[in-house]
Amino acid sequence: MNNSPLSGPAPAIATPRPTPAVTVRNVRRIYGDEANPVHALDDVSLNLNRREFTAIMGPSGSGKSTLMNVIAGLDDVTSGQITVGDTPITGLTDTARTLLRRHHIGFVFQSFNLVPTLTADENIRLPFVLAGRTIDADTQAWIAHLVGSLGLRDRLDHLPSELSGGQQQRVAIARALATRPTIILADEPTGALDTRTSREVLSLLTTAAREYGQGIAMVTHDPVAASYADRILVLADGRVVGEYGHLDPRQISDLLINLEVKA
Ligand code: ADP
Ligand code: MG
Numbered sequence: 001m002n003n004s005p006l007s008g009p010a011p012a013i014a015t016p017r018p019t020p021a022v023t024v025r026n027v028r029r030i031y032g033d034e035a036n037p038v039h040a041l042d043d044v045s046l047n048l049n050r051r052e053f054t055a056i057m058g059p060s061g062s063g064k065s066t067l068m069n070v071i072a073g074l075d076d077v078t079s080g081q082i083t084v085g086d087t088p089i090t091g092l093t094d095t096a097r098t099l100l101r102r103h104h105i106g107f108v109f110q111s112f113n114l115v116p117t118l119t120a121d122e123n124i125r126l127p128f129v130l131a132g133r134t135i136d137a138d139t140q141a142w143i144a145h146l147v148g149s150l151g152l153r154d155r156l157d158h159l160p161s162e163l164s165g166g167q168q169q170r171v172a173i174a175r176a177l178a179t180r181p182t183i184i185l186a187d188e189p190t191g192a193l194d195t196r197t198s199r200e201v202l203s204l205l206t207t208a209a210r211e212y213g214q215g216i217a218m219v220t221h222d223p224v225a226a227s228y229a230d231r232i233l234v235l236a237d238g239r240v241v242g243e244y245g246h247l248d249p250r251q252i253s254d255l256l257i258n259l260e261v262k263a
Helices: 064-071 094-104 120-131 137-149 165-178 195-212 249-262
Strands: 020-031 038-049 053-057 079-084 105-109 183-187 216-219 231-236 239-244
Touching: 020 064, 038 064, 038 239, 053 064, 053 195, 064 079, 064 183, 064 216, 094 105, 094 120, 105 165, 120 137, 120 165, 137 165, 165 183, 165 195, 183 195, 195 216, 231 249, 239 249
Parallel strands: 053 216, 053 231, 105 183, 183 216
Antiparallel strands: 020 038, 020 079, 231 239
């Protein structure tokens, strides 16, 4: 028997509602010209929550990367609204969006995107340098904790070229987590990694959401990767066509196959 005061059903009033880190409302992104429009995002509405690890799936060309880019303010929406934290980013000037991005968004790309001439340590600290933020004692301790738990302590003086792919991706994740952003956007973060290293990276993202309360959105086409997530959103032709809680890899494969059959 578990007699801890935390066991048993929680009173309804204490059930925390997920707090949106990002809200996307009726967003369209149309590329091309009027004669040949490409509806990369076609009336998309969704939330990405704090403390939650969301996987974003869908066939190639379904709008996954466009979604990441418009949330990050790297690309403009054609219409609709996006807020990051409490700030509406649609309508901000480029400079204001850059500042918002530095403070609220962490990126992890398939290709790691580390600065080749900077050491692992310098790469991890780069977001603070770019934002002109000093690293206080608390943040220093947080970075040391991340570096330790990512197994990077004896790699800090290495350049990216002196690190394995898995180590480079762990540096990129440490860099993304270091500033405690409102949301981490990861576009196919395990796409270039072997199976074992992928699992390590995925466990780490799971831990970041569960233990550090980090909101994470990860684009992936891999059912095993998506099975680490708390929630799965499926896009097709620029629209959200499915939303699920946690699923196992087999269930995810089945739903993707069904989607292809329908298409
Ligand atoms: P995914 O990441 O799901 O593979 P994308 O978001 O990259 O899909 O692309 C969605 C659609 O928008 C595709 O049809 C793609 O060709 C188109 N697209 C994406 N970026 C551009 C762009 N910069 N210019 C024109 N079309 C684009
Ligand atoms: Mg993509």
